[in-house]
Amino acid sequence: MLNLVRETVVSYAFIERNFNLVKRYLSWEILFFSYSIVNALTIGLIMVGRGTSDDVLYLVIGALVWGFLSVMMREVSDAITWERWEGTIEYTFMAPIHRITHLVGSCLFAILYGLLRTGLVLAIMPHFFGEYIDLGRANWLTMGITVAVSSLSFIGIGLMAAIFPLLSPEKGQAATGIIQSLLLLVSGIYYEIEVLPEWLQPLSWISPATYTLKSIRAAMLENASVASQAGNLLLLLIIGIVLIPVGFWVFHVGEKYAKRVGRLKRSG
Amino acid sequence: MEHPIHGLTVRGVTKDFHRTKRTHQAENPRFYQRLPQLFKREKETIRAVDNISLEVGIGEIYGILGANGSGKSTLIRCISTLLLPDAGDIHVFGDDVVKESLKVRQVMNRVSVEASFFKRLSSAENLIYAARLYGISAETAEKRARAILERLGFKAKRMNEEMENLSRGMQQKVAIARALLTSPMLLLLDEPTTGLDPKSKRDVQTFIEDIRSERNAVIVLTTHDMAEAERLCDRIAIIDKGRFIAEGTVKELIAQVPSQNGAPATLEEVFIALTGKEIGDEED
Numbered sequence: 049m050l051n052l053v054r055e056t057v058v059s060y061a062f063i064e065r066n067f068n069l070v071k072r073y074l075s076w077e078i079l080f081f082s083y084s085i086v087n088a089l090t091i092g093l094i095m096v097g098r099g100t101s102d103d104v105l106y107l108v109i110g111a112l113v114w115g116f117l118s119v120m121m122r123e124v125s126d127a128i129t130w131e132r133w134e135g136t137i138e139y140t141f142m143a144p145i146h147r148i149t150h151l152v153g154s155c156l157f158a159i160l161y162g163l164l165r166t167g168l169v170l171a172i173m174p175h176f177f178g179e180y181i182d183l184g185r186a187n188w189l190t191m192g193i194t195v196a197v198s199s200l201s202f203i204g205i206g207l208m209a210a211i212f213p214l215l216s217p218e219k220g221q222a223a224t225g226i227i228q229s230l231l232l233l234v235s236g237i238y239y240e241i242e243v244l245p246e247w248l249q250p251l252s253w254i255s256p257a258t259y260t261l262k263s264i265r266a267a268m269l270e271n272a273s274v275a276s277q278a279g280n281l282l283l284l285l286i287i288g289i290v291l292i293p294v295g296f297w298v299f300h301v302g303e304k305y306a307k308r309v310g311r312l313k314r315s316g
Numbered sequence: 317m318e319h320p321i322h323g324l325t326v327r328g329v330t331k332d333f334h335r336t337k338r339t340h341q342a343e344n345p346r347f348y349q350r351l352p353q354l355f356k357r358e359k360e361t362i363r364a365v366d367n368i369s370l371e372v373g374i375g376e377i378y379g380i381l382g383a384n385g386s387g388k389s390t391l392i393r394c395i396s397t398l399l400l401p402d403a404g405d406i407h408v409f410g411d412d413v414v415k416e417s418l419k420v421r422q423v424m425n426r427v428s429v430e431a432s433f434f435k436r437l438s439s440a441e442n443l444i445y446a447a448r449l450y451g452i453s454a455e456t457a458e459k460r461a462r463a464i465l466e467r468l469g470f471k472a473k474r475m476n477e478e479m480e481n482l483s484r485g486m487q488q489k490v491a492i493a494r495a496l497l498t499s500p501m502l503l504l505l506d507e508p509t510t511g512l513d514p515k516s517k518r519d520v521q522t523f524i525e526d527i528r529s530e531r532n533a534v535i536v537l538t539t540h541d542m543a544e545a546e547r548l549c550d551r552i553a554i555i556d557k558g559r560f561i562a563e564g565t566v567k568e569l570i571a572q573v574p575s576q577n578g579a580p581a582t583l584e585e586v587f588i589a590l591t592g593k594e595i596g597d598e599e600d
Contacts, residue, residue: 054451057448057451058448061445061448064445065445068437068441068445069436073436130434134434134435136433138396138398138428138432139432140449142397143446144418144419144421144422307399308399309333309334310333310390310393312399
């Protein structure tokens with residue numbers, strides 16, 4: 049039986065450690081943050097002078113959600129990759145903690161960090177786009193609830209993505225990019241999912257990013273209320289409830305394999 | 317028949333690794349000559365640990381002496397729940413390391429030959445992180461770490477320096493503090509002094525002796541340093557190609573090899589006589 053207080057305290061170890069690492073690599077963080085701004089600008093500028101302010105915001109929301117997803121997935125898989133490179137993974141795996149505590153701690157940091165970075169980029173956007181970005185009509189409550197509910201699904205996907213660096217520190221990180229790219233393709237980040245070939249569209253129905261984007265766009269462009277997004281939020285919740293145990297199971301299978309063949313040690 | 321509960325019991329543990337076999341190739345093969353090899357992958361099995369059994373009592377230091385690649389670290393990894401044995405079983409204070417892994421991990425810690433830290437974090441940050449994983453608060457961790465590090469001759473004021481700025485010897489002292497601040501009942505020391513300067517080596521060895529006299533812990537020490545094994549270990553096993561080929565106290569081991577020129581054999585001579593190789597040799 050999990051002792052929730054103890055496990056929460058232990059989870060905090062991962063959040064604290066990762067924020068300490070962020071502080072130590074601050075100059076790199078500034079560089080990555082600048083990249084996120086440039087990326088959102090590049091995407092948004094496609095519609096400046098060609099479309100309405102809603103069209104610009106539509107693309108910027110896509111860029112921001114994509115940025116959040118990328119940061120989150122990368123941080124979750126980094127949690128494993130980094131520990132493999134430093135050689136600390138054996139000590140973390142030897143500690144008397146449930147794997148769920150370890151992974152939830154890493155995922156919580158990823159979500160907090162992703163939100164912080166994406167929030168900062170969003171705050172900067174009106175300074176670049178002027179009247180094209182009007183955040184005054186956004187429904188922040190709907191946005192917040194959407195992010196909170198969708199985070200469950202992204203934790204599940206993150207757990208599955210984290211298995212790649214566990215199995216291979218050299219190639220695993222790149223392999224998590226495959227999951228990201230698939231989400232980018234099918235979730236309507238920069239276009240409506242209806243433009244996808246019909247055979248591909250079923251994948252967009254099971255992608256949590258599809259519903260996250262729909263609700264966030266509705267909240268930012270149409271001031272949509274939480275009630276009006278209940279359908280999307282329920283689907284996100286169901287996907288999250290399914291993906292988290294599946295993610296843990298996949299990680300558990302991968303960890304057992306790594307312990308059987310000796311993959312935890314970097315040098316074989 | 318009931319077995320008495322030892323601190324550590326290992327029975328018939330075997331661990332194999334499988335790797336792609338290196339096949340013979342012509343000198344400077346042409347591309348088309350190499351093509352078949354791209355698709356043909358023969359596997360070979362390496363037996364890293366071969367049917368090893370041992371028992372270590374509470375308050376005892378058990379040494380495992382072997383050359384590089386002889387299977388010492390693989391055995392330690394099996395005990396520390398990082399590798400699943402292919403055969404045999406391991407019990408720590410009566411608990412199976414595979415079936416009751418979480419319980420075992422609560423009473424165990426390990427120091428390995430590589431210090432393994434987040435190099436850009438300070439030793440204090442690394443130690444607090446490690447302690448939190450064992451449910452120890454930051455304040456308690458810092459207090460305990462400071463006390464251990466001072467005894468190891470590590471100046472406490474350097475605890476806030478990034479690990480990458482510390483020498484190898486200092487990093488290893490922090491690794492020992494990391495293992496001890498959780499008060500483990502089973503301490504696995506996997507070549508803790510390899511690569512240390514003589515002063516750091518002495519500091520660490522003295523500290524291991526102190527732990528033995530202060531705590532009723534079970535200590536397993538792997539090493540390829542004969543003098544260290546002789547100084548610290550109550551019993552020693554000699555490992556070669558994954559098998560224990562001899563086990564006993566230093567006296568018992570020396571008695572296995574006939575004395576030369578009237579003088580008793582040294583532990584190094586015993587090792588060479590039993591394994592047919594120098595301790596510094598690498599296993600295949």
